[in-house]
Amino acid sequence: xxxxxxxxxxxxxxxxxxxxxxxxxxxxxxxxxxxxxxxxxxxxxxxxxxxxxxxxxxxxxxxxxxxxxxxxxxxxxxxxxxxxxxxxxxxxxxxxxxxxxxxxxxxxxxxxxxxxxxxxxxxxxxxxxxxxxxxxxxxxxxxxxxxxxxxxxxxxxxxxxxxxxxxxxxxxxxx
Amino acid sequence: xxxxxxxxxxxxxxxxxxxxxxxxxxxxxxxxxxxxxxxxxxxxxxxxxxxxxxxxxxxxxxxxxxxxxxxxxxxxxxxxxxxxxxxxxxxxxxxxxxxxxxxxxxxxxxxxxxxxxxxxxxxxxxxxxxxxxxxxxxxxxxxxxxxxxxxxxxxxxxxxxxxxxxxxxxxxxxxxxxxxxxxxxxxxxxxxxxxxxxxxxxxxxxxxxxxxxxxxxxxxxxxxxxxxxxxxxxxxxxxxxxxxxxxxxxxxxxxxxxxxxxxxxxxxxxxxxxxxxxxxxxxxxxxxx
Numbered sequence: 088x089x090x091x092x093x094x095x096x097x098x099x100x101x102x103x104x105x106x107x108x109x110x111x112x113x114x115x116x117x118x119x120x121x122x123x124x125x126x127x128x129x130x131x132x133x134x135x136x137x138x139x140x141x142x143x144x145x146x147x148x149x150x151x152x153x154x155x156x157x158x159x160x161x162x163x164x165x166x167x168x169x170x171x172x173x174x175x176x177x178x179x180x181x182x183x184x185x186x187x188x189x190x191x192x193x194x195x196x197x198x199x200x201x202x203x204x205x206x207x208x209x210x211x212x213x214x215x216x217x218x219x220x221x222x223x224x225x226x227x228x229x230x231x232x233x234x235x236x237x238x239x240x241x242x243x244x245x246x247x248x249x250x251x252x253x254x255x256x257x258x259x260x261x262x
Numbered sequence: 263x264x265x266x267x268x269x270x271x272x273x274x275x276x277x278x279x280x281x282x283x284x285x286x287x288x289x290x291x292x293x294x295x296x297x298x299x300x301x302x303x304x305x306x307x308x309x310x311x312x313x314x315x316x317x318x319x320x321x322x323x324x325x326x327x328x329x330x331x332x333x334x335x336x337x338x339x340x341x342x343x344x345x346x347x348x349x350x351x352x353x354x355x356x357x358x359x360x361x362x363x364x365x366x367x368x369x370x371x372x373x374x375x376x377x378x379x380x381x382x383x384x385x386x387x388x389x390x391x392x393x394x395x396x397x398x399x400x401x402x403x404x405x406x407x408x409x410x411x412x413x414x415x416x417x418x419x420x421x422x423x424x425x426x427x428x429x430x431x432x433x434x435x436x437x438x439x440x441x442x443x444x445x446x447x448x449x450x451x452x453x454x455x456x457x458x459x460x461x462x463x464x465x466x467x468x469x470x471x472x473x474x475x476x477x478x479x480x481x482x483x484x485x486x487x488x489x490x491x492x493x494x495x496x497x498x499x500x501x502x503x504x505x506x507x508x509x510x511x512x513x514x515x516x517x518x519x520x521x522x523x524x525x526x527x528x529x530x531x532x533x534x535x536x537x538x539x540x541x542x543x544x545x546x547x548x549x550x551x
Binding site: 155193215222 | 311512
């Protein structure tokens with residue numbers, strides 16, 4: 088059976104390089120949410136040479152658009168969305184300092200190349216386990232693009248968020 | 263035969279309830295299929311993922327958290343008895359059953375704390391309608407005085423991997439099957455396996471797609487009543503589970519829980535085939551009024 092490795096965010100190069108495709112990874116600390124429209128906006132800012140609303144250095148972006156939180160709860164269901172839709176954007180964000188992503192499904196060659204070049208990792212969480220995964224999220228706050236609603240960028244605090252290292256910094260893949 | 267009247271509000275309330283219940287409660291047949299798949303699964307990681315999905319379903323129901331954050335585009339199938347009329351509110355006589363259904367969806371998604379995932383148009387502004395409406399509604403008129411409403415919360419990830427193809431009328435079962443299997447292989451991890459695969463054979467361009475979706479509404483354990491297609495369902499399921507995609511695409515022998523084929527008559531020149539991929543979070547619920 089694969090290794091189980093606990094990591095804390097932000098991710099250092101050493102931590103990224105310690106992960107191999109297939110490892111089970113439990114993520115703790117701050118992660119940011121972002122999906123299609125937030126990625127598009129972040130890349131438009133980078134293209135225009137402008138400052139991003141969040142500092143991506145060492146950070147992890149979780150591809151998720153949660154359901155609304157019930158009263159007294161931190162967040163609603165919050166499982167991963169399909170990663171490949173972010174393939175056109177991720178390399179740019181990785182070059183800007185992003186160290187990790189969490190989503191479901193395959194990544195394209197452009198992302199795999201960027202993971203190797205900049206020492207970053209792509210993690211997979213279980214798609215369709217939105218209720219279960221929400222239990223690992225202990226705090227949530229919108230920090231950018233509130234107008235995007237569920238697609239806004241949220242700062243989450245997670246504890247032992249369960250993932251599998253899907254694509255590592257060595258070109259390896261679990262798929 | 264006398265006409266039976268169903269109140270507009272009854273339709274609204276029924277749709278609201280079906281939206282909420284379908285997003286919080288995995289149907290029994292799907293849960294049972296996940297459990298038997300977990301028992302059969304030989305890959306250790308696949309077994310663990312299936313275990314997470316079973317735990318997710320029980321957590322969703324007990325703690326009232328939606329099964330999945332993608333609470334879908336709401337697809338509504340209406341079978342309206344020819345002897346049924348829907349009363350309209352006195353203050354707005356222009357309303358009809360379509361309005362009642364959309365009102366029910368909007369209420370369900372608001373009151374059920376479900377994610378509103380519909381944008382008003384596809385390519386320009388993509389502004390969220392903030393109600394999860396309009397629903398996609400398919401009507402059929404049937405004999406009798408009942409109204410059957412089925413709500414399906416269809417996720418975007420699996421819908422994106424669904425495909426349509428026109429085959430030649432002389433093509434064989436094997437040619438068609440190979441393409442179906444390839445569609446499933448290409449969907450792979452992106453569409454949240456283990457899947458339920460709806461196949462529409464025949465009809466025309468739009469009918470094949472529609473019956474491929476209707477196929478998903480069948481009980482997970484049943485088979486097409488025609489032996490030829492029942493056997494094809496079984497063969498496809500075996501071959502799909504030999505792909506080693508597995509739960510979440512990490513490998514294993516549980517790539518699909520079921521394959522459902524629906525057929526329709528078609529033109530002598532045509533053999534339309536549609537594959538509608540459904541994720542394991544197969545959320546649908548019906549009510550007969």
